[in-house]
Amino acid sequence: MGGITVKDVNAHEFIKAYSAYLKRTGKLEVPKWVDIVKTGTFKELAPYDPDWYFVRAASVARHIYIRKSVGVGALNKVHGGRVNRGSRPSHHVNASGSVNRKVLQSLEKIGVLEADKKGGRRITQDGQRDLDRIAMTLVDEEDDE
DSSP states (O other): OOOOOOGGGGGHHHHHHHHHHHHHHOOOOOGGGGGTOSTTTOSSSSOSSHHHHHHHHHHHHHHHSSSOOOOOOHHHHHHHHOOOOOTTEEEEEEBBHHHHHHHHHHHHHSSSSEEOOOEEEEEOHHHHHHHHHHHHHHHHHHHHO
8 A cells, every 4th residue: 555645644743753763763953951941931840741742853854844845933922822811811822933943853853854055954854755755654663453
């Protein structure tokens, strides 16, 4: 069964599988500050999941796979959230640009992403092959059940 891509599988399952793959291979460079940083100004605490950096990297890789070219600003908007302003109405706030920039740089170092001529990052052929292979294994596991 050929021709299975990332678009053919459940997003949640794919991100779980790809983040586990990134952690298992150990190629992804994780910054030292990962256990103490908040992911946005609207957050009160750092993430509870110790592997959140791998999950974010998998999410960003999938996001860029589906779209042609994505920059840090677009990722900030996607990963942003609602800020609690007390008795005033809540508003949307962008996520941390530093976190998203470091994720992009980490994925670029392992060859999943590359800089686009028009700005932002795009997926490489090797990166696309890796992501499609992970999607294929998910479909094969589903067929076995």
